[in-house]
Amino acid sequence: MAQNPPQTSVPPGNGAAQPRPASRPQQQYSQADLNRIVMEYLNKKGFHKTEAMFRLESSNSPTPAVPAVSTATTPMAGPTEILRPRDGMLPRPDADRPREYIQSLQPPRQIREDEERAKIENDPEVYYRAYSTLRSWVYSSLDLYKPELFRVLYPLFVHCYLELVSKGFVAQAKTFFDKFLSDHLALHGVEISQLAGISLPGHIRENKLAQAYRSKEYRISVSKTSMYLLLHFLLENEAVGGSVLIGIINQYLKPVISTRTERVVREGEADPNEGLTGFVANTTEIDKFNEQSVLLGKLPLEPEIEKEVQAELKVKDENTEPVNGKTLVEEFEELNAPDKDSPSADSIPLPMKDASDIKRMILAVEDSRLKVKLGAIQASAPSVCMYTFHNTNANLTSLEFNSDSNLVAGGFQDSYVKLWSLDGRPLRALSKKDPHNNSDSRKLVGHSGPVYGMSFSPDNRYLISASEDKTARLWSLDTYSALVSYKGHNQPIWDVKFSPMGHYFATASHDQTARLWATDHIYPLRIFAGHINDVDCVDFHPNSNYVFTGLSDKTCRMWDVQTGNAVRIFMGHTGPVNCLAVSPDGRWLASAGEDSVVNVWDVGSGRKLKSMRGHGKSSIYSLAFSKDGSVLVSGGADNTVRVWDVKRNTQDAGPLPEAFSGDASRDGMGGGADGAKKPTEKANRKEIIATPDHMTAYFTKKIPVYKVHFSRRNLCLAGGALNP
Amino acid sequence: MTLIEISQNLFLFPGLNPKSYLPLFLHVLYTSPLLHYHFHSKSPPTMEAPGKVPLSHTLWSPHDTVKDVAEFLGINLPDDAAKNLAMDVEYRIHEILETAIKFMRHSKRKLLTTSDISHALRVLNIEPLYGYDTSQPPVFKEALFGAAGQTLYYLDEAEFEFEKLINQELPRVPRQATFTAHWLAIEGVQPTVPQNPSASEIKSLPPISRGAISSILSNDLLSSAADSSNGASAAQGEDSKDLRQKKKDKDVEIKPLVKHVLSKELKLYFDKVVEVLISSDPEKESLREAALSSLRTDPGLHQLVPYFIQFVAEQITNQLRNIDLLITMLDVISALYDNKTIFLSPYVHALMPCILTLLLAKRIGTPSKEGSSEEAAQELMKSQFAVREFASVLLEHVLNSYGSSYSTLKPRVARTLLRALLDATKPIGTHYGALLGLEKLGPEVIKLVLVGNLKLWYKLVIEDSDRTEIEKQILTDKTVEVLSKLSSEIPDIADQDAMETDDVSTEIQSKLAERIGESLAKIVLERPNAKQICKGIFFGEVNV
Structure with a gap:
């Protein structure tokens, strides 16, 4: 000394x-x-x-x-x-x-x-x-x-x-x-x-x-x-x-x-x-980096389209009574209320809209008016319909529901994609001679490696799938055949997502890049490089101007589609990020992964709003925001679907819900207090304490939940494979 | 850089071709329990001799393995070189494992398979290994070797004869992947269907893997789920209340099984009402009336509904002799039914047995004594029938309001009634009740169910039995009454023709006899409205 x-x-x-x-x-x-x-x-x-x-x-x-x-x-x-x-x-x-x-x-x-x-x-x-x-x-x-x-x-x-x-x-x-x-x-x-x-x-x-x-x-x-x-x-x-x-x-x-x-x-x-x-980031000052300005408002509609939709809705309104005290036109105006920070309508070039697009928009407005109100107060927790997949031999790697909620696609280890219709209607191809016209499932064969990610186009006419064979494939749901194989990644692709406007899609790959593609180009339009580990998942911002990536290096990033530069880095996870979800208003991002914590981020500031705990110590596979953005649902390997009150503990929080029982321990740490009360509970059986925003949990019978999805009317669909 | 290149750079031993030892190392990778150790953090069986400096984080001894492999290849490897090589091999294996785990994660599995490793090798630009079955996890066998009794793990490789394999029958085609759907939750509550796990099943899982079971709304999601299921199957209400009482006595700490604790007021109310309802004191008549009217009109009794239904069910099964009480019980049901603030739909299945019991019970009221007068027996019969009438009215009521929401309700009731009706061993009360019930189910049912079976029934029950005349009379009258119900359904236009001729044509008469039996047909035809009855029976079939 x-x-x-x-x-x-x-x-x-x-x-x-x-x-x-x-x-x-x-x-x-x-x-x-x-x-x-x-x-x-x-x-x-x-x-x-x-x-x-x-x-x-x-x-x-x-x-x-x-x-x-x-x-x-x-x-x-x-x-x-x-x-x-x-x-x-x-x-x-x-x-x-x-x-x-x-x-x-x-x-x-x-x-x-x-x-x-x-x-x-x-x-x-x-x-x-x-x-x-x-x-x-x-x-x-x-x-x-x-x-x-x-x-x-x-x-x-x-x-x-x-x-x-x-x-x-x-x-x-x-x-x-x-x-x-x-x-x-x-x-x-x-x-x-x-x-x-x-x-x-x-x-x-x-x-x-x-x-x-x-x-x-x-x-x-x-x-x-x-x-x-x-x-x-x-x-x-x-x-x-x-x-x-x-x-x-x-x-x-x-x-x-x-x-x-x-x-x-x-x-x-x-x-x-x-x-x-x-x-992790190419910058020393994360806070400063996250100050770059972003436009998070929704993409404005072209005026002609807006007028056309409005006219159609008016006609419909004359024939039907208002539901929930709202006419379709009112609902449409509410949905399309202009934001202050919207990117300009021509910020990303999109193909011309046609009659089917307008029809789809009208349907969306109708469904939006009819959606179930979800929330912690004076509204119910969501109803969940669980789809259990049998005889998959542990080969099912991914699941995806379409936005009409009438189709489900499963990606398999054996290099194929299988489509099922959820309502039992046969999947008919345009060609009358197709031999499978009467079956309610279809097999799409074309990949040469396990299929890790899939996404339906918003008009439900295409499916894109990503595979270990380093390609993404576009499938037509009119003919049930492969249209394009997109080659560009040097390593297996983990995830793929269609843009909410269609036409574009993004891929995430093991080669530490995410790429943006347009369906009519066989080469990527943007390469988002600068990640230092695998890009595990990818998602679009609702206005399609930004792409979010979730990484194995425990971060999430946000990329500007225009420039191809990173504009936000979200740090705070302690494990790889498996899934992302952006709230419908585009202000918040939820991410979850191997660390069994769901984090909610404020996209504008890049700061973490809160961490939501409650999942068992295992991976979370999927996240979904309800259509009104008040409720987040997560599914994971702990065989549960969990419902979270997104607004709780943030500035947007409403009044606290009253607990059913008059128990004294209502401080949200109730589970913990409860566990402490039980002396019989063995010490090593430590309870996981849920954060106060944990609304409820639904348990499955040992079926890991691969995918959760909200229909346009706020019904939650969940899917998982039974692996005996 | 690939594993091969690196090894080449690092160790250039004459005569040792890296390509030759690589597959062997990778074979070690497959066969070593390392993989398993990596995912099951249980303390692994160790192969290291005690006292030796551990050079590896994992259990297998790379140093020894390298030496073994070198020996196998016939190379004499210096100790130092073996050590260095071993360390490098371990690093490479870590690298491969890390990549393989990514593939496992993206396949949403918890078990690393050989296919994950194959993919990882491909990504890392290493020659893949062939011959490892990806469809099932490798099976390791244990063997003891050496004097120290060390455990050796090896892959069990079965030998196949080609000839046999080729001539074997083709394996069966695996079943198609399909899906099933069920409600995991409806408005926040998990329905108790076989596809959903039970609360106890969840509770028995270790908390670390099942996650939290508390939330904002309740401290224990599972008990609230159990609660709602209790509420639905109301019959358990009373039981669990008792249970709760018992448990409370035993251990104050234990949470009640039923989540919604009744308030003191409600409990007091329930006890008072029950007390009044079962008392036979005529002085309390007015009190009973008051209780019933309170049940009929008071809002906020919803929480008590399961308890009341349980109470009624108990009284009815135990007190079939006491007609006054039975009527009171029916009053209770009717009062609950009339109460606008109570949502009775979930309890229909619990109510049905009560009503049907009163409709079809073998014996209602005190059995007539041997020596008693005829009149007393009559009196008894009448009061008994009154109960059944009341029950049938209630049945009609319930069916009308809930028949549409429970599609199987009506058919089930009709089947029960028919079975009671066709059983010749049953006493008159049951038959009477069954007829009453069928009558209330409407003309469709009467026509389809009753008329078709009438011939057989009449023969079996009325003609071939040892009943008293009075009984037979009563049943026959009732039957005709039921049949006449049919006529009221016929539109008036038909009546206009009837005005012309009062009599029934012989053709119809024979048809009627054929349909419902001769003796009964005769009785029917004696009636003033015989024509209408016939019309009712044959409505839509022949022109009467």
């Missing part, structure tokens, strides 16, 4: 004269001797607290064989300098001080010290020791600082591991990794598994993530006090390896002093402001 003299205020003579002769005797001193000397010194100088701490630390320092820095080797600092950081627990005026402080540790690096350090750093044990000391200190620290300090542990853990590997101490690296990995699995499971395989220095050079850790700064936000506490602790324990950690902090970490003390990031939740700067 030695007091480190970081400051330049050390008398130069002192520093120069002492170390050289002392470096030899150091070898002869045993650990006990050293301890005795240091204690004597501390006692003499009256550093009682430090001494007490030293006694404590030295009593449990595991291995005595440290080539420790002795008093002799280290130039002594003036007591004031050492004491300052401790006093520094009181807030200091300048926020950036710690950073300067660590930087100021560097100057007195003289050759001998370098040797010394190198010696320390080349000892594989030192990382283990340093990290475990720090870890136990963090665990025993005050609850006030614990979460913050805990966040610092992760980058240190990774760097210690990488250092060990790069120096070739493979066995030690593995022991180290295995010992401490469980701490970080919950928050960083994805990265951990990426790093786990690394065992040779060559792998570090090859592994992208490891490279990123070595070449980019890891930003952590800590409060001033925590930072001082940490540094002081490391300084005190320099001999036990603290210097190694300080080195890492200095080289790879970028502590950002957060002044926002009121901001409480919950334990077990990722902070979007932390992480590798410039790795």
Whole structure:
């Protein structure tokens, strides 16, 4: 144990004269001797607290064989300098001080010290020791600082591991990794598994993530006090390896002093402001990046079309009574009320609308008027019709319902797409001679790999499917045959979505790009590149001007179709994102994935509005907003369909619904309180506590829910395959 | 860079062609329990000798495997090289696994299959491995080897004879993928159908996999689901109330089975009303009237409906002797029915047995004593019939209002009635009740169900039985009365012709005898409205 003299205020003579002769005797001193000397010194100088701490630390320092820095080797600092950081627990005026402080540790690096350090750093044990000391200190620290300090542990853990590997101490690296990995699995499971395989220095050079850790700064936000506490602790324990950690902090970490003390990031939740700067996003300032202006209003209709639809609706109104006190024209006007921030009507070129389009719009208006009102208050939770698929032999990979809710498509591992009619009507092709005209299912054969994603065109005349064979295929639902095969991706395609206006579609691929296509071009119109991992899912904004992507790198992004640039990055998931849903008004985005949390984002600001928990610890496969946007439904591998009150806990929230029972525990954490009440419940059967916006859950009989979908009248359809 | 290239760069041993060892490593990948370890975090069986420095996160020992493979290929690998090679192999396997997991995830599976690995190999530009069945998960066998009794895992590879395989019958074509649909939830409530799991089934799952079962609206979604199912099958209401009482005594902490707890007022109301209804004290007559009128008009009794229905059902089954009480019970049903604020539809199936019991019960009221006078018996019969009349009126009422919403209700009732009617062993009361019931079901039913069976019935029940004359008379009269119901349905135009001749033509007479039996036909023809009855019976068939 030695007091480190970081400051330049050390008398130069002192520093120069002492170390050289002392470096030899150091070898002869045993650990006990050293301890005795240091204690004597501390006692003499009256550093009682430090001494007490030293006694404590030295009593449990595991291995005595440290080539420790002795008093002799280290130039002594003036007591004031050492004491300052401790006093520094009181807030200091300048926020950036710690950073300067660590930087100021560097100057007195003289050759001998370098040797010394190198010696320390080349000892594989030192990382283990340093990290475990720090870890136990963090665990025993005050609850006030614990979460913050805990966040610092992760980058240190990774760097210690990488250092060990790069120096070739493979066995030690593995022991180290295995010992401490469980701490970080919950928050960083994805990265951990990426790093786990690394065992040779060559792998570090090859592994992208490891490279990123070595070449980019890891930003952590800590409060001033925590930072001082940490540094002081490391300084005190320099001999036990603290210097190694300080080195890492200095080289790879970028502590950002957060002044926002009121901001409480919950334990077990990722902070979007932390992480590798410039790795996930090509920018260091996520908040600033997300300030780019976007136009989220709905796409205005062409005036002629609008007039035509209105005229048609007027005719209909004369023949029918108003439903729910609304005429069709009123409903139409409500649906098409102009937004302030609408993109211009010609922002994306679309084919001319014809009579069938107008017919479809009229149908949509009629259905919209008849839709069931859903919500937490004075309205019911949605009705769900469950479609269970049998005899699939675990081969069904994806499901998709069409917007008329009379067709369902299933993508199979065996490279084909199967269509079923939901109402039992036979699927007739235009050709009268088609031999399958009387059957209510169709097989579309053409792909040469598992079909991972499908999407119906809004006019329900086409189906697009994406496959492992790197192509997307367009199928006609008039003839039930393949029309086009779109080649362009270099890797399997995971997802495909038609634009809400038709004509365009977007694909998401393993090759880390998403692409925008038009059905009449065989090459992509835009390539959205810049993702650093697989693009797992893709969705359009309702005005078709933006594309959202969900990634394996735990982020979601929003891309401008016009420019092909990313305009938003949504960070906060702790696992790959499997599915996305954009609210019908285009303001909110919901995303969910492997971390079994549904996040709701404000698209305008790029901020997370809330996280909705309640799913069991497994993947969420599908999300769907109700047509009025008040209710979100999710389905996943925990065999449930869950209903969420979207508006709850946001600024748009209405009054709270009254619980049915007069139970005292109505604080939304009711489940938790409930669980605590039951003493019979075994301790290991920990209940998952739902967030207060969890409206209800519907359980299936062990059928994972692959897809949830809302019909235009707000009936929810859910689908899943029974895999006995 | 592919695995091969990297291996080539790293280790260039003369005589060791990387291409030759790669498949073997990948074979190891398939065959090693590593895959399983990766997905089932159970502590894996370890193959590492104790005390050895673990070089791998996983259980298989890459170092040993590399040496084994080298030995297999006849190469003497230096220890250092083997170690390095092993570490690299492990990294590659991690890489392949990571990619394979992506394929698994997108196939929405929880089990990694060999096809996922094949796809991953393809993506990573590695030569695929052939010969691994993708249709079923690989089966590992265990074997012990060595003195230490270490466990060795190997893939069970069956040997096939080509000849046999070719001559074998073709396997059956797998069944087509199809779907079935059911209601997972209706307006937020999961119906208790076999396709939906029961609350206890869900509760028994570990919470970590089933997720939360609480929500804004209720702390326990499952108990509220159970509650609504209780509400629907009202019969359980009373039981669960008792159960709740018992449980409360035992353990205050336990939540009641029934979610909606009755308020004190409602409970008091229920107890009072029940007390008044079952008391036979004539002084309480007015109170009973008051109770019934309260049931008929008071709003806010919905919560009590299951309890009342349960109460009525109990009274009716246990007190069939007590005619006054039975009438009171029918009054209760009728009162509940009349109450505009009560939505009785879900309870129809619980009400039906009550009404039908009173209509068809073998014996209602005290059995006539042996020595009692004829008149007393008559009196008894009359009061008994009054109950049945009342029940039949209620039946008609219920059928008229709910017959359309439950399509199977009417046919089921008709079938029950007919079965009672055709059973010759049943006493007169049952037959009378059945006739009453059929009468109330309307002319369609009378014509289709009754008339067709009348001949047989009359012969069986009236002529060949040992009933008293009075009984026979009553039944015959009732039958004719029911038949005359038919005539009232005939439009008036037909009547005009009837004015011309009062008598029924002989042709029709013989037809009638054929249809309903001679003796009954004779009785019918004696009636003044015989003509109309005939018309009713033969309406739409022949011109009478």
